[in-house]
Amino acid sequence: MELTSDALVNSLLALGAAALVTTLWLWPRLARQRPLPVLGRIGLLTVTQVSVVAVLALTVNNSFGFYTSWDDLLSPGSAKLALTSNENHKGGAPASDEPIQPTTEGGLETITDLPKGPPEEVGKVESVRVTGKETGLSDQMFVYLPPEYFDPKFALIRFPVLVSIAGFPGTTLNLVKELPVLHTAAELQKSGKMPPTIVVMARPTVAPPRNTECVDVPDGPRAETWFTKDLPEALRTAYRTGRSAASWSVFGYSTGGSCALRLAMRFPNVYSSAVGLHGDYKVKEDQFTGGSLFGDDDALAQQSDLNWRLKNLPAPALSLLVVSSRKEGDFDQTLQFVDHAQQVAAANPQFKVDSLYLDDGGHNFDSWTRELPSSLEWIGGRLG
Secondary structure, eight states, rough: OOOHHHHHHHHHHHHHHHHHHHHHHHGGGGGGOHHHHHHHHHHHHHEEEEEHHHHHHHHHHHHHOOSHHHHHSSTTOOOOOOOOOOTTTTOOOOOOOOOOOOOOOTTTGGGOSOOOOOOHHHOOEEEEEETTTTTTOOEEEEEOOOOOGGOOOGTTTOOOOEEOOOOSOOOOOOOGGTSOHHHHHHHHHHTSSSOOOOOEESSSBBBTTTTOOOBBBSSSSSSHHHHIIIIIHHHHHHHOOOSSGGEEEEEEEEHHHHHHHHHHOOOOOSSSSEEEESSOOOOOOSTTTTTTTTTOOOHHHHTTHHHHHHHHSSOOEEEEEEEETTTTTTTHHOOOOHHHHHHHHHOOOTTEEEEEEEEEOSSHHHHHHHHHHHHHHHHHHHHH
């Protein structure tokens, strides 16, 4: 059973319940102070407590996404390709050395309301494992292909791409289950408010359980290169994606929102638009990042400070949407960034910044779900 599957949690719940009933039934028979009865009591208590603790641990893990597979848990950062047969969307036979391969990871089978029907009518969602040639990093993610992708009339068309990034800690599944990115994007495309778009759902944690904030860590995981080089190149080899930055956008919430804004600001030649929901504008370093992500290199840290970039570097050819809540704890920092960005944009027409604020709501899925439709519709208006 997969680490994140409901079947594993339910099995352990059943084991714990059975152990509790067995303990209540056998306890009087094990009341003697002899070695075997004492060992029996210890064994029963151990099984019961381990089952309960395991259920709690799995529940927390499934909610926050510290580990998404047994490979993540037992061998962090060393997950291997899952090689199985796969539909090849570019023609020809699948090759085992391709950077994108199908996988059963991620828990997609637990979602009961996925689009049902022929792909040319409802589209298709795939669970894949992507392996980067440049960084050597490998991670599981979901890819949504719109119905038009399978329509023979569009066989020669390349589709725009939206890379959506979850928060930390969080699994890729959060972009389907907790925040309905998949369903909202599909509905907007169906209603014509968003062009037919390939939606890629990923997590920021490419080296679990460390939070790399989507930056290249000196002598460590190169998460920024993963999102700006490895992932786009891998997607282009497997799917009919647009080639220019105008066809690529990046979206995220919380840590994923910080990543989205930073990746686009630093690499406008990869992503021409970005939306950040309740993100930060400077890389935060704490116990989850394992301390400093840049070591003693202050110049490197400055490059990832978005306010510093606005003040010291030419404005990029880029469109940004900054989304937050007026009740967010650091809302003043958002106002400061947007105000400065709009001043820069006034003198640089190729740089555009919009903002969207909720009057209430916090740093949670309820707020992000309310902000999602407008955010994706904004992206739809800017994808080439």
